[in-house]
Amino acid sequence: MYEKDGEKYFVVDSHMHYWDASPENWVPGAEQYAKGWIECFHAYQSLGPAETHWSIEHFQKYSEEDTMKDLFEDGHVDVAIAQPTYLKEWYSEGFNTTERNGQLLRKYPEKFRLNTRFDPRDGDAGMREFEANVEEWKPIGAKLYTAEWNGDSRGYKLSDPECYKFLERAQELGIKNIHIHKGPTIWPLDKDAFDVSDVDKAATDFQGLNFIVEHVGLPRIEDFCFMATQEPNVYAGLSVVLGGLMHARPRFFAKVMGELLFWVGEDKMTFGSDYAIWEPKWQVEGLVDWDYPEGHDFDDYPRLGVEGKKKILGLNAARLYDIPVPAEMQLPGDSPAAQDDAELVEREVAQA
């Protein structure tokens, strides 16, 4: 919970990691990739405030105590949603697996929600692993990397028939939220890797699932926006948007926020720190204080008030994950409702 000017903000960090990228966990023969990956993440951290930068050694492997302090003691977070990233080709025990995140869940069940993952290209074995993870951890969300390479495959689409089998099974098993990485162009990438039309199709066909597009399709924000505005079950995951832009490039950040507020709307945007790339503290405080800079560039973007900030920082994700919110931190009236699709499109055209 974060309190400022008499307002109490319930904070859900809907996109964080608990990784081990220390040299002891590097796969022999793949050291350069393991090293290159974590250094790449570390360079992202440099886009945050200088006083929040970590040494590369600390960044490679931080402890459970660090995590609890950075998120809950210092970072104002009430509940964190741990997202897995496997990368077992480079990291012997995986970078950030369901099991590793699960250690946190076991110890602090009220503080965490655990997501799992699947890769439709892993076939029957992958399906069994997914089912076993759901059985063991009872997640209601999954994180997918469609751009990840797997054997001879250069990525997959949510709309692939094999993926549909997993999405159908996920729905049967009680999964509600699919977080999908559509973000900055890092390894590996083919030309379609950040195309969001597959999300469009899957979101239409799986009305029982919500699709949270992490990193809002950067660099193709516009493709994401044009799609999200037509799909009531598609959300904008703000991880990287806040961490990578709010401090380093405030004017660009304001434009991205303006675009998202215009096309997607404050009811469908969710805060995610992307910890440990960035700590949540400065992001939460910065968003609560945030307003557009002076200048005509921002005149016609929708404003973001206290209510909208409460939704983005926690209430929207709390609704997606059935997280109870203390009455004093709810909005007067009720929880945010999804906006009517037709009304949204009408509004855009009128504003455009």
Place this chain on the structure above:
Amino acid sequence: MTVLSDARAVAPLSNDAEAASSTGVTARVWEALRSVRDPELDTDVVSLDFVGAVSVDDSAVAHVALRLPTYFCAPNFAFLMVADAHDVVSEAAGVARADVVLVDHFASDAINAGVAARAGFVSSMAGTEVGEAVAELDELRRTFTERALMAGTDLVVRPLMRAGSTPEQVAAMTLGDAPASADLDRLRRRRAELGIPSTDADPLVVDPSGRTVGVEALPLHLRKARSYQVGVDANTSICRGQLAARYGV
């Protein structure tokens, strides 16, 4: 070539001598590299600080080292930039041969070998750790040039709208009606690359297929153009920040 690179400091050279000097050639290599752009950011590699080093040796071989913001930057974009750099540097006056390499990248070896052998992306990636790509890159380049057209439209048209032009007026404008600017020049070049007419008499606002945008569709078209521009800006700022962190520039 044996002309000392600091010859100019000793005595002014004639034009001919300068054309042959490694200093002059080096300057032309830098100039040539300004025509190579990151397709995703629509900015040239010199402005982006992606050129780490340029030198011309005694055999008139131009050595160029390109660098990127991260070890894992997209290999297909990296290939495009290295290949384009190889082409323009090879053609620079006074250069006998171009030796363009990508440094500090997970696919450096495959890309450098492929470009040096003039092989396409698919074949140069075959059998490497990068694997075989799904398609050649012309389509990718076109996609990003189309995006650049949309983003460029925002840069040129929004100031007009802010100054009071109505949608009716903008829809009726030609390229020649718009005030001269670097953004307008760039928009013309992107149109030309897409095969869209770009003379003064051609319509100012067209869609990526070259069709004129009517007054009815104009507001939404411009609204989308603005979103494209914001996307490019945001991505560029992240890339610049990462390059700065990596190389201290």
